[in-house]
Amino acid sequence: MQEQPPKTGYTILAAIAAYARAAGAGAVAVAGAVLFARIVDEHYPIRDWFIWTLLPIWAYVGLFAASTFSFGAGVLRWTTGPRRAPLAEWVIHSLTVGIVAFVWGLYLLGATGFLVGWAALVLPLGMLMVSAPTIRATYRDFDRGWRGGPSRPLLQRILIAAAVAWGIVWLFLVYLEALSPSSINFDASWYHLPIAQDYARIGRIVPFPGEGHRAYPHLTSMVQTWALLVPGLATPERWMLILNLEFFIVVGRIIGVAAVAAFVLDDREVPALWVVFFLFPTVFVYDQNIGGSADHYVGFFAAPVFLAAARSLSAFEPRHCVQTGVALAGAILTKYQAAYLAAAVAVVLTVTWAWQVGKRVAGRRFSAGRGGILPGRRLVLAPILVVAATGLVSAPHLVKNTVFYGNPTYPLLQKYFPGTHPRILPSEKKGTVAGGFSPRGQGLARQVWIGQRILDHSIVTGNRDLTKHRPYMGSLFTLLLPVLPFVRRPRRALIAAAVSLLAFYVWAATAANDRYTLAFMTVPIGLTAALLVRGWELGWLARVGLSVVVGVQFLWSVDAPFVHGDRRLAAGVALLRAGHRGKVDDERLGERATARAITDATPPDARILARNYRSLLGLDRLVYSDVEAVQGAIRYRGLKNANGLYAQCVREGITHLIYPEGQRRPHSWNNTILFAELARHGRRLMKSGGVVLVELGREPPPATAPYLVLVRGLSEYSDGLYPVEALDIVDQVPRANRPDRNPLQALTAANAQELVGRASAIASTRDLPGGAQSRVERDFERFERFGSASVYLRRRR
Secondary structure: OOOOOOOHHHHHHHHHHHHHHHHHHHHHHHHHHHHHHHHHHOOOOHHHOOHHHHHHHHHHHHHHHHHHHHHHHHHHHHHHOOOOOOHHHHHHHHHHHHHHHHHHHHHHHHHOOOOOHHHHHHHHHHHHHHHHHHHHHHHHHHHHHHHOOOOOOHHHHHHHHHHHHHHHHHHHHHHHHOOOHHHOOHHHHHHHHHHHHHHHHHOOOOOOOOOHHHHOOOHHHHHHHHHHHOOOOOHHHHHHHHHHHHHHHHHHHHHHHHHHHHHHOOOOOOOOHHHHHHHOHHHHOOOOOOOOOOHHHHHHOHHHHHHHHHHHHHHOOHHHHHHHHHHHHHHHHHOHHHHHHHHHHHHHHHHHHHHHHHHHHHOOOOOOOOOOOOOHHHHHHHHHHHHHHHHHHOHHHHHHHHHHHOOOOOOOOHHHOOOOOOOOOOOOOOOOOOHHHOOOOOHHHHHHHHHHHHHHOOOOOOOOOOOOOOOOOOOHHHHHHHHHHHOOOOHHHHHHHHHHHHHHHHHHHHOOOHHHHHHOOHHHHHHHHHHHHHHHOOOHHHHHHHHHHHHHHHHHHOOHHHHOOHHHHHHHHHHHHHHHHOOOHHHOOOOOHHHHHHHHOOOOOOEEEEOOOOOOOOOOOEEEEOOHHHOOOOOOOOOOOHHHHHHHHHHHOOOEEEEEOOOOOOOOHHHHHHHHHHHHOOEEEEEEOOEEEEEOOOOOOOOOOOOEEEEEOOOOOOOEEEEHHHOOOOOOOOHHHOOOOOOOEEOOOOOHHHHHHHOOEEEEOOOOOOOOHHHHHHHEEEEEEEOOEEEEEEOOO
């Protein structure tokens, strides 16, 4: 007997009752929320909650991520069709194309003078609009890869869940350590972020004659310019946005690890392999942390460069060749350390290409399979496509430098480009800059040293002793590489190993600084993850050994966030707690007070000469460095008095001077004394945080010739009277390499009074003999003191 359908009236009443119950429950919940909000508002006003600061920052990161990914995925679908690669590889290639296109857009805006707030919104929104027709297909491609995969045994699911949980905790710690603007490191505050400051303030791309480092590739600074332009954020919040964008790039590096691992595993995607990234805990160590520099950005491009190049090896398909060039160009646009991976990939590609060409020339009858002969047209096109794509996509930087400096590689290769301007003079200090990072020995001895450095890079630290010589790089790549001969189907693993070792070779042969390995480290980490899987497949004996080596590395590195990142972790926690302690707005984000005070005290068009001072984040004015080794606008060498220095400042349009009083003395005494004389003739405006701001004088210092300096107790010189131009020895150069400097007249107790009378300045570490010190106190004023060394200038009459 069939059931009778319910009467319509009862159905309506039942629906009304259901809605009424839902509405009642919702109303009660809302009422509870309002009541609770009123209570907590008395303790911590809701309008001051830190979440309101974070939400717009996260929204802008989301806009950047969505626009670059969707645009890149759309371009790949348009050029190569639906997704065929593993999910992680497809995502990383999409982001690569999108980020390169995004930065190209910023270059175009900068070249045309449209680096303004509205354009900063139009750019990502325009990219979303362009990619709109493919967004649904992109979602299907993503969803298909995300949901795919065979069912797994319970124990395996538990292990995967545990690994993912551990990875998420460490990812949160990375974010927490990057939360506060105080996490921004020295190099970022020196030139990465000041580039962005100047571009955003001026509204276009401009040259930097006073700082050669700003002419290096700076894709990172272009992205940071965007962060400084978007509307609705205060300055410290923009710095937080910059760090959040870099966190997104680190997540991209982690995706790259999973993509490399999947490639090595013959396109098999194993869940949770990305957590192997944290067994190489360099991201928690200063200089390699999220700190506003370019290292993670250039490291982001390592996976797509390797993956595109590795897939090119089998058949040199045009799409893979173009992808290789685009990814290489992205890395080159970011940092010259891209050369490590570029050289490694170039060697592998060239050897494989030469082998294929050799087979055609030999005319052998190979089978049509893997060992078959490739079409000649494809072999001709392959290198052309790689080189053309690399050159075209990296063109904005090369064109910019050619226009501004007459040298596409400025400040490098000056002797090969006669039109280079301004020229940076060779420095006595040159050759010591790399310090302990330079290769040792010559010939065979040097090759032995390089080989040893490749093997012990994770044990012998090369980071200026930032970790007190404690190994922190992660040693699993080195320890598991010998497992490679035992694994099955090793072909792709051998390619990854060859590229990794070649990149390490170039790194060790140039400047073996630990932080520079970030430019390619994604590939060795991805290979390590794949070797763990391949080794695990060999059986329980291999699993025991792998468990031991991974366990030791895990236990050694598990405290890295708290040992190497403790200050940044504390700063992040303090930022979260600030609101509960009544600190909001500027009190909560009161970073860089000194730089911001100097900005407020100077007009927007001010040009500032900084004496050996590089903490420029927040100093939103055009700043010139006076360090000769990094710029060609201001030169002390050969100057006979401060009048010549003043003339250079007028030529460059410099209006103000800054110097950290009693700190960061220049490495040669002529710089120290001439700058002191120039500053003394200006108008002192303020001192904040130990930094003195001086307005350049309207009249030049007198053209005293000769300008004589009396030296007493300086390690670089014998005591006596010198012309100021003779005091140009660099104090960091070993004594054996210093040029001879003899005083015009040696200092003795008998002639001390006479020499004091002739001197315009005195540099000394102890009192003068023969009672002359009393005359110094009478006729001179102490301008500055550096430890035991004092600089005296003759009093003005």
